[in-house]
Amino acid sequence: MIPLSWYLIFAAALFSIGLFGVLARKNAVAILLGVELMLNAVNVNLVAFWRYRAPNMIAGQAFAIMIFAVAAAEVAVGLSLFISIYRRRKTVVANEIDLMKW
Amino acid sequence: MTLLQFVFLVIAAVTLLSAALVVSSRNLVHAALWLIVSLFGVAVLYALLDAGFLAVVQVVVYIGAIAILFVLVVMLSPVAPKDNRSQVDARWWLPGVLSVLLFGGLVWMLSLWQGFTSEVPPVADANQLLVQLGSELVSPNAYVLPFELASVLLVAAMIGAIWVAWERK
Amino acid sequence: MTTETLIWLLPLPPLAAFALIVLFTNRSKALSHSIAVAAALLSWLGSMAVFIQAIGVEHLGEHPFHSVLEWLPVGDKPFEIGVLVDPLSAVTLFFVGWTVLMIFIYSVGYHNFGQPAGDHDHPGLPPHGATVHGHTVPSVEPMYSRFFAFIALFAFGMYTLVVSDNLLTLFVGWEIMGLCSYLLIGFWFAKPSARAAAIKAFMTTRVGDVFMLMGVAYLYAATGTLSFREIFFNEEVLKHLAETPALGGFLGFSAAGLIGVLLFIGTIGKSAQWPLHVWLPDAMEGPTPVSAMIHAATMVSAGVYMVIRMFPLLSAGWEEGGPLTPAMTAMAFIGALTALFAATIALAQNDIKRVLAYSTISQLGYMIAALGIGAYVAAAFHLVTHAFFKALLFLGSGSVIHGVEHGVLHTGNHKVDPQDMFNMGGLRKKMPVTFWTFLIGGFALSGFPFVTAGFWSKDEILADAFANNLPVFLVLALSALLTAFYTMRQITLTFLGEPRTKEAAHAQETPWTMTLPLVVLSVFAIGYGWVGIPEGLTGGAIPNWFHEFVAGTLPEHLPVLEFNILPMLFSIVIALTGLGCGYYVYRNVKAGDPDPLQKPLGMVYDWLKNKYYFDQLYDRIFIQPSIWVSEVFTTLWVDRGLIDGILHGVARISYSVGGILRNDFDLPVINQFIGDGSAKVVRSAGFELRKVQTGRIQQYMVAAVVFAVGALAFFLLR
Numbered sequence: 001m002i003p004l005s006w007y008l009i010f011a012a013a014l015f016s017i018g019l020f021g022v023l024a025r026k027n028a029v030a031i032l033l034g035v036e037l038m039l040n041a042v043n044v045n046l047v048a049f050w051r052y053r054a055p056n057m058i059a060g061q062a063f064a065i066m067i068f069a070v071a072a073a074e075v076a077v078g079l080s081l082f083i084s085i086y087r088r089r090k091t092v093v094a095n096e097i098d099l100m101k102w
Numbered sequence: 103m104t105l106l107q108f109v110f111l112v113i114a115a116v117t118l119l120s121a122a123l124v125v126s127s128r129n130l131v132h133a134a135l136w137l138i139v140s141l142f143g144v145a146v147l148y149a150l151l152d153a154g155f156l157a158v159v160q161v162v163v164y165i166g167a168i169a170i171l172f173v174l175v176v177m178l179s180p181v182a183p184k185d186n187r188s189q190v191d192a193r194w195w196l197p198g199v200l201s202v203l204l205f206g207g208l209v210w211m212l213s214l215w216q217g218f219t220s221e222v223p224p225v226a227d228a229n230q231l232l233v234q235l236g237s238e239l240v241s242p243n244a245y246v247l248p249f250e251l252a253s254v255l256l257v258a259a260m261i262g263a264i265w266v267a268w269e270r271k
Numbered sequence: 272m273t274t275e276t277l278i279w280l281l282p283l284p285p286l287a288a289f290a291l292i293v294l295f296t297n298r299s300k301a302l303s304h305s306i307a308v309a310a311a312l313l314s315w316l317g318s319m320a321v322f323i324q325a326i327g328v329e330h331l332g333e334h335p336f337h338s339v340l341e342w343l344p345v346g347d348k349p350f351e352i353g354v355l356v357d358p359l360s361a362v363t364l365f366f367v368g369w370t371v372l373m374i375f376i377y378s379v380g381y382h383n384f385g386q387p388a389g390d391h392d393h394p395g396l397p398p399h400g401a402t403v404h405g406h407t408v409p410s411v412e413p414m415y416s417r418f419f420a421f422i423a424l425f426a427f428g429m430y431t432l433v434v435s436d437n438l439l440t441l442f443v444g445w446e447i448m449g450l451c452s453y454l455l456i457g458f459w460f461a462k463p464s465a466r467a468a469a470i471k472a473f474m475t476t477r478v479g480d481v482f483m484l485m486g487v488a489y490l491y492a493a494t495g496t497l498s499f500r501e502i503f504f505n506e507e508v509l510k511h512l513a514e515t516p517a518l519g520g521f522l523g524f525s526a527a528g529l530i531g532v533l534l535f536i537g538t539i540g541k542s543a544q545w546p547l548h549v550w551l552p553d554a555m556e557g558p559t560p561v562s563a564m565i566h567a568a569t570m571v572s573a574g575v576y577m578v579i580r581m582f583p584l585l586s587a588g589w590e591e592g593g594p595l596t597p598a599m600t601a602m603a604f605i606g607a608l609t610a611l612f613a614a615t616i617a618l619a620q621n622d623i624k625r626v627l628a629y630s631t632i633s634q635l636g637y638m639i640a641a642l643g644i645g646a647y648v649a650a651a652f653h654l655v656t657h658a659f660f661k662a663l664l665f666l667g668s669g670s671v672i673h674g675v676e677h678g679v680l681h682t683g684n685h686k687v688d689p690q691d692m693f694n695m696g697g698l699r700k701k702m703p704v705t706f707w708t709f710l711i712g713g714f715a716l717s718g719f720p721f722v723t724a725g726f727w728s729k730d731e732i733l734a735d736a737f738a739n740n741l742p743v744f745l746v747l748a749l750s751a752l753l754t755a756f757y758t759m760r761q762i763t764l765t766f767l768g769e770p771r772t773k774e775a776a777h778a779q780e781t782p783w784t785m786t787l788p789l790v791v792l793s794v795f796a797i798g799y800g801w802v803g804i805p806e807g808l809t810g811g812a813i814p815n816w817f818h819e820f821v822a823g824t825l826p827e828h829l830p831v832l833e834f835n836i837l838p839m840l841f842s843i844v845i846a847l848t849g850l851g852c853g854y855y856v857y858r859n860v861k862a863g864d865p866d867p868l869q870k871p872l873g874m875v876y877d878w879l880k881n882k883y884y885f886d887q888l889y890d891r892i893f894i895q896p897s898i899w900v901s902e903v904f905t906t907l908w909v910d911r912g913l914i915d916g917i918l919h920g921v922a923r924i925s926y927s928v929g930g931i932l933r934n935d936f937d938l939p940v941i942n943q944f945i946g947d948g949s950a951k952v953v954r955s956a957g958f959e960l961r962k963v964q965t966g967r968i969q970q971y972m973v974a975a976v977v978f979a980v981g982a983l984a985f986f987l988l989r
Contacts, residue, residue, distance in 0.1 A: 002110050002150070003219045008212050010114045010147070014121055014140075016205035021125030023197030023973055024190050029130060029181055031969075033137050033172065037121050040144050040164075043156075051151045053217065055225045058235050062245045064156055068163050069252035073259030075168050079175045080267035087269070092181045094969050095191070101966030191969070200976050207983040214987075 007048035015041035028082050028092040032075065039071050110150060117143030128189050134172040141165050152225060155232050274324045275338035278354040281317045281364075282430035282444075284310035285423040292420040303416035304379050307423045311375040314430060318368030325361035332358055332823030337436060337500065355436030355499060359651060359824040362817070363433050363576055366655045367569070369795065370662045371426045373788035377666050378422065378560040380784030381673065382412035389413070395461030397558075400680045407680040409673075412558075418458060422564060425451035429569040433576070438487050438497040441577065445483075445541065448570045449476050455564070456557040468553035475550040479540015486533030490584075493526050503583040504826050513588035524597055527587040531598030534581055542574030542635045545609040549885055551632055555624040559669025562624060563662045566631045575638045575654050578602065582647055583825060589645065603643025607746040609636030612883070614753035618760070618868065619879035622690045623668045626761050630716060631661055633750055637732055640743055646735035647825065648818045652803050653732055656724040659799055660715035663792035667709035670781045670789065671695070671765060674702050678774035687774045692761060693860070697770040701778045706766045708789035713762050715796040717755035718846040724800030730842045731803065737838040744838070748845055755849020763857040771862035805834050 014037055021034025043064045050060020082092045089097065120139040127133040145160035175181065191197075212218050225231065238244035288310035296302040325331055339353035356364065387401040389410030401410035412418065425448060432444030457469025491497055493515070494508055502508055512527035524532070538544065543551035551571070555562055565571065578585065585598040595603065610633045617629035634657050641650040675689040675698075687694050699706040715725035729751060736744035770776040780786070803817035856867050869876050878884070 001104065001221055002107055003221060005212070005218045006110060006114070007147070007151070008218070009209055010118070012205050012208040012212070013118055014144075015208070016201040017118065017121045017125055019204060019976065020197050020201040023200065023969055023976065024194040025125060026189055026191055027130060027181075029172065029176060030125070030133060030189060033124050033133055036137060036164075036168065037124060037140065040141065044144060044147060047148055047151050047153050047156060051153070052220050052222055055152075055223055055231075058231070058238050058244075061153055061156060061231075061235050062239060062248075064153075065159065065239070066248055066252050068159060069256055072163060072168055073255050075171055076263040077259050077266070079171060080263035082181050083175070083179055083267045086179070086181050095967050097968070098966030101964065196973060197969075197976075200973065200980060203980050204976065204983070207980060207987060211983065211987055 004048060004052045007044060007052075011041045011044040011048070014038075014044065026093050026095065028085075028094050028097070029079070031094060032078050032082075035074070035078075036071065039067060043067055106150065110147070113143050113146045113150075117147070126190065130176045130189070131173065133189075134169060134176055137172065138165050138169045141169060152231070155235065274321060274336050274356075275354065277317055278321055278336055278356055278434050279338065281314055281321070281434055282427050284313040284317075285426040285430065288423040289420050289427065292416055292423065297416040297420070300384065300411065300415045303419050304384060307419035308372075308375045308379070310423055311372045311426060314426065315368040315372040318364045318430075321356055322361050322365045322368075325356055325358070326820065330823060331361070331820070332825070335500075339436070339498075350439070351437070351498065352440050353436040353498070354434045356434060357824050358821045359576075359579060360433050362651065362655055362821060363572075366658045366795075367429055367433055367572075370563070370658055370792070371429065371569070373662065373792055374560050374563050374666070375419075375422065375426075377563075377669070377785050377788040378418065378558075380782045381558065381560055381669055382415050382418060383409045384411060384415065384784070386411045393461070395459055397459050397462075407683065409677065409680060414458070418455075418558065421451055421454050421458070422560065425455065425564055425569060429573065432573050436498055436500065438490065438499070441580075442484065442487055445537075445573060445577070446480065448573060449473065449480065449541075452476075452554070452561075452565050452570055455561040456554045458557050458561065462556065464553075465556040468550075468556040472550040472554050475547050476540040479537045479547055482533045483537025483540075486530045486537065489526070489533065490530045493530070499580065506826075509583060509587045512584070525588065527584055528597040531581065531585040531587075531596065532601055535578060535585070535598055535602060538574040538578045538639070539605065540574075541577075542571045542639070543632050544605050544636060544639060545612055545632075546885075548609065548613065548632050549882075549889060552625050552628040552882070555622070555628055559624070559665060559672065562628070563665035563669070566628065566661060566665060571631060571635055572654060572658050575635060575642075575650070578639065578642055579647065579651050579654065582642060585642075586645065595643065595645075599643045599645070601643070602639050603740065603743055606636045606638070606640030606643050607743045609633065610640060610750040611636075611746050611753075614750040614757070616879050616882050617757045618753060619866070619872075619876055621692055621866070622688075623671060623692050623695075623761065623765060624665070624690060626692075626757060627661070627664050627668055630664075630754060630757065633754060634661065634716070637729070637747060637750075640747060641732040641735060644736055644740045644743055646732055646739070648821050649728065649731040649735050651821050652817055653728040656715070656728040656796075656799050659792055660712045660723075660725055660796040663708060663712035663789060663796050664716060666785070666789055666792065667705055667712055670702065670705040670785050671698060671709070671778075673781050673785065674698065674705065674778035675774055677779045678772075678777035681777040682773050684774065687772055689774070692764040693864075693866075694772045695765045695770070695775045695778075696768045696772075696860070696862075697766070698775060698778055699766040701775075702766075702780045704780060704786040704789065708786075708793040709766065710762060711793040711796050713758045714850075715800075717758040717850055718751060718842055719850065720843045720846060722797060724796055724798070726842070726846065727800035727803050727805075730839055731805065733842050734805070734835060734838040737835065737841075738833075748841060751842060752845045752849045755846045756853045759850045759853025760857050763854050764860060767854075768859060771860070805839075 018034045018037030018039075018041060021037060022031050023034075025031050025034060046060045046064050046067070050057070054060070085097060086092050091097070117140050120136045120143065123136040124133050124140060127136060141160060141164045145157045145165075148154070148157035148160055239249050240246050285307075288306045291306050292303045296306060321336070325336065328334065335355055335357035337353060337355045339351045341351055383398060386409050387403060389398045389401045392398045392401075392410055392413045394413045396413075398410040398412050400407045402408075428444045428447030428451060430444075431447070432441050435441045435444060453469050453473040456472050457465050459465045460469075487497065490502075493512060494502055496502060509527070512530070513525050515526040516524070540547045551566065554565055557565070585602070586596055589596045589599060613629045613632035613636060617626050617633065620626045620629060634653070638650045638653050638657070641653065672689050675687075675695060679685060679687055679689050711723070715723035718726040718729045720726050733744060733747060733751070736747055770778075803815055806815045860867065866876070872879070881887070
């Protein structure tokens, strides 16, 4: 059988890959792709912990579903923000969006 | 090595590989398509974890809606660059080192935990799980409030997205 | 739809009309009044449906229409609100439905709908007339829509009050009406007198309302419920309340007594009983439909309705024929006193609406006194008949004023007061419909025998008083005589004889929207009395339907009073004498004549004319002292002298201390060393540090992750 550790290591790896995408990619849309990977890693963790540690409490799955909803909202708002930013500044490269600079 | 372990390893490898391609492809359309593969792998893992419903939702919501939204935005709007310049920051080594460190740290920390290698406990009735999930999501004693909040969040996000992306003449 | 659902819906059309007019249709006069009248019509239809259902139910008192909802969770049990229609609310609903609808229709004509906008009219003043082809004609009210919004809200308050099954929602309706009466009395807010009257009405009723709220709170604390049926149909609760001494042993009252007195003070304010009666005559500053609304259909009736409603509590511990409870004693005393006192004032008033205002106070005193001596059904009966004929009289007086205003516009002499009865006379030929309906209303008010509704209800009160309490009977009989007298004085001065001014000669009948309500109401002013003819008179040929129906509201049925011909003869003689004297004294008053009563009564007349100087008295004992306290005591002595003196002293001391500190410590040490020095350090540090703020999101995140990994490492390597 598959031990819990496999899932956890897998999730940690997926999370780290996503994090790399978020930190290293230039394009804002690509950053959002990385965020999606990280959210998926979290979900895998939640479901794995639920299945291995508390199969009688449905909390793990319920929270995974909440994360689906949050992810959907985040993508919709994020992408529309990028479109809006592109209209004004003709770019979505994260390094060039520095309105908050000192 | 049992068959299940073999399946797991294959799926995990495919998922991680495509995730790596998501964060490294130069073409954003490709990255979005690799994301679909990666999400599909996660869906299979949900199925391995006896969470069949989540696997279906993963396919329907993540792949069917979110990933396709990415593909559409990348292909139909001008946000993605058309040339093939590197899509990764010039100083990519710092995020790389950080990610590896984080991965190592997480695994190390988890390995110190005694439950790290627990085996899967049996569930009485796998079909009952879905019924339980369904009733708890709408039960006032359980998750109805987060559930309703999530729906409010989705509506707000939808309105906000339309408002933000609206092209004002 | 069940009857209960219908009852829940009753108050809603006027509320919806209010919202619609305020939010959407206030620019369109026609749309606004259509909405308001339609809402009144809907509520009227509903009320009639409920009323018809109610009279079809056997023993409605024991099985009323009752429906309850949980409202607020307070403490360990939810607070419930509900609707209740028992016999008392059914008959109240009947007259409220009719009078409200009639008043709404009347308002359309009263505010000159369809006339051109005035030449110089502006919002907040009564319309002054417009010039069309060289003629001056009445002009439409500038704030027409606003008026309908307010009276719709007012109607909502009344319906809520009538159908509510507990004191709290009753109080909510009560206060909504208080607000609306303030808004409507001050409707022409650019007139200083209207502003003052609005404030006076609001403040005076507030005195009563505060006491009433205390009574409500005490009742809730004592019983844990405010529902009428849970309190009144529960022997134990009533007995418990009657036997427990009041909070702190207040004056030896029982709890029921104290609650009853507190609630009754609310009624004193609302129904303008002595000594809080002063606001009602001034409330005549509002437009006439408002006077009818406030003085007949709604607000003052609400006060009496509330005490009738609370009668089981007020009379807790009282037995038929036994000594009266404190609350009942207070009611009998104040009611009888008010009835007589207001009737005497009405004798010497010249303003047609003010006479009616005082007559209202007097008639309400009748009802309160009747309730005080335990004549429950008689009080309710008089409440209903009075609502009809007093609404009729007010609307009729509005019609008269309108007609005379027409004459004023015709002659252009604006010095003539169109409300002064001595400027009228002979209007019967000019305004026949108004005359006949006003005559019916006036005869009902004075209790003209056998035909009018007022006779039967007043007779029932007098009969009850005759049997139970002779002093009250004498006072009420005397005021009945005065009532007949001043009513006939009013009719004679207004309608009979010859016109005393050119304006009255040019008066004109008002449009159908104003006369139709008069005709409808006069039908009830006559006919409604016939449902309550004492059975003893007819030998049981006509059943006393009203008594049987309304007496069922109480858990124990009051016995029908044994018929006695004596008080009835008394009231016939009184009414006819009063009417006859009134006609005789005033039959040929010429233009410019003083009041014929002025000479024989002498100084008393001046007293009456000045309302026993109550306004001046209140001015002296309440208003002047409070102005003195604020202007002299607080402002000059306490504020300027004491507080300012202390402050000035403190200021001087601190000023000198401050000077020393400033020159010797602050400037050298704090400013130059600490202040400027630290600022320089912070400034240069900021210059260096701000480079971190690149505005690039990914650099921020790298930093965040560095710290996260660092924290992880710290816990792992520790």
